[in-house]
Amino acid sequence: MSSTVDSPISSSKIQIHQLDRLAPRSAFLLFYAGHPPHQTMISSLSARHIARIARQQPLRLFSSQDSLVVTNVHEESGVAVLAMNRPPANSLSLELNEAISTSLKQIESNPKIQSVILASSNPTIFSAGLDITELISPSDERLPKFWNSLQQVYIDLYGSRLATVAAIQGHAPAAGCMLALACDYRIMHGGHGEEHLPTIGFNETQLGIAAPPWMGQLMVRTIGFRPAERALALGTLFPPSEALNAGVVDDVITEQSSSESNEVLKALLPEALQSQTSNPVMIKAYEEAACYAKIPPQARVASKLVTRSESLKEMQMTREDDTQHFCGFITHEVVQKNLMKYVEKMKQRGKAKKS
Numbered sequence: 001m002s003s004t005v006d007s008p009i010s011s012s013k014i015q016i017h018q019l020d021r022l023a024p025r026s027a028f029l030l031f032y033a034g035h036p037p038h039q040t041m042i043s044s045l046s047a048r049h050i051a052r053i054a055r056q057q058p059l060r061l062f063s064s065q066d067s068l069v070v071t072n073v074h075e076e077s078g079v080a081v082l083a084m085n086r087p088p089a090n091s092l093s094l095e096l097n098e099a100i101s102t103s104l105k106q107i108e109s110n111p112k113i114q115s116v117i118l119a120s121s122n123p124t125i126f127s128a129g130l131d132i133t134e135l136i137s138p139s140d141e142r143l144p145k146f147w148n149s150l151q152q153v154y155i156d157l158y159g160s161r162l163a164t165v166a167a168i169q170g171h172a173p174a175a176g177c178m179l180a181l182a183c184d185y186r187i188m189h190g191g192h193g194e195e196h197l198p199t200i201g202f203n204e205t206q207l208g209i210a211a212p213p214w215m216g217q218l219m220v221r222t223i224g225f226r227p228a229e230r231a232l233a234l235g236t237l238f239p240p241s242e243a244l245n246a247g248v249v250d251d252v253i254t255e256q257s258s259s260e261s262n263e264v265l266k267a268l269l270p271e272a273l274q275s276q277t278s279n280p281v282m283i284k285a286y287e288e289a290a291c292y293a294k295i296p297p298q299a300r301v302a303s304k305l306v307t308r309s310e311s312l313k314e315m316q317m318t319r320e321d322d323t324q325h326f327c328g329f330i331t332h333e334v335v336q337k338n339l340m341k342y343v344e345k346m347k348q349r350g351k352a353k354k355s
């Protein structure tokens with residue numbers, strides 16, 4: 001039996017073949033059909049349930065407003081988009097980390113896809129790094145789980161079989177910068193005038209904490225030992241042109257969006273990102289992603305392994321120690337005080353901005 005479901009959020013039609021008998025593969029099947037999935041909702045619906053609803057009425061699989069991550073695939077070009085969608089700042093909570101990892105794996109399971117653009121539905125913030133509220137007075141149970149989820153995002157992104165392109169529309173401090181550095185290519189927006197420059201970098205020391213070794217090493221591998229040593233110690237946040245000069249990003253786009261929307265981006269971008277179809281960072285990110293997608297995948301992946309497998313192995317070997325260090329460090333009284341002060345300042349700044 002086969003039935004077709006009209007998706008209310010995209011014009012694509014989903015073929016559901018004998019869904020009742022495909023329980024464990026239902027999410028995969030739906031994803032495969034080019035439909036942007038919502039992790040929680042798909043996993044919470046049984047295949048039998050989905051099939052029953054599908055026969056009766058149009059199926060609403062997710063609402064892009066409340067998805068932590070929104071994705072879409074464009075099989076013709078082999079490119080997918082995975083966009084963080086956690087207002088107000090895409091700060092990385094346990095749940096957002098898990099959603100990024102799950103979505104990336106789902107995209108990887110589509111053999112027609114060779115590249116993914118990591119993006120943000122927020123036009124001025126790529127990601128504000130770790131959700132600082134996860135670090136303050138944390139529970140003994142959640143803190144290691146949280147850190148593990150971040151390590152996993154790094155492992156999944158850095159070791160992905162896909163070519164990964166970061167479309168950095170706005171700020172990318174700390175773990176936000178880590179996400180970008182774990183990609184294969186980084187394109188940053190040049191900002192809108194001197195007063196509104198986005199920045200990228202590891203600013204941890206400014207919070208009274210230090211980037212963990214694997215994050216610090218990622219910067220070292222990206223920009224070289226001496227510049228990284230200095231940037232890590234000072235907690236430097238690079239504005240776009242400095243980020244380009246230092247090699248933190250590969251490209252900076254200064255042109256403004258045009259009024260004409262790009263047809264491929266219209267098909268590629270999830271609903272929550274449709275306002276970005278004329279965005280020059282997105283256009284460039286798509287061009288780069290499509291360019292990577294044309295390279296024979298075995299060769300591309302083999303070359304990635306040459307540069308990344310050692311550090312990934314090291315990460316796997318030291319993962320547990322790293323979690324212990326992190327939990328010990330974060331729960332230290334002095335660190336907790338520093339973090340509280342930092343959050344207080346952040347809130348004051350927010351209030352001042354709003355008043």
Ligand SMILES: CCCCC/C=C\CCC/C=C/CC(=O)SCCNC(=O)CCNC(=O)[C@H](O)C(C)(C)COP(=O)(O)OP(=O)(O)OC[C@H]1O[C@@H](n2cnc3c(N)ncnc32)[C@H](O)[C@@H]1OP(=O)(O)O
Nearest residue numbers: 088089091128129130131132171174175210212326329350
């Ligand atoms: C030797 C062994 C050592 C072992 C140590 C091991 C581990 C240590 C772990 C260290 C790892 C740390 C990694 C991190 O990622 S730490 C987090 C760092 N992030 C930041 O410092 C960013 C803070 N935010 C900002 O600077 C700005 O918000 C911005 C991103 C530049 C955006 O600025 P703007 O556009 O002006 O927006 P607002 O400031 O008004 O923010 C909007 C909104 O979002 C809230 N928010 C922002 N960032 C975070 C965050 N990181 N976590 C939680 N919430 C955040 C902010 O409070 C505003 O909320 P309201 O609208 O409610 O006011």
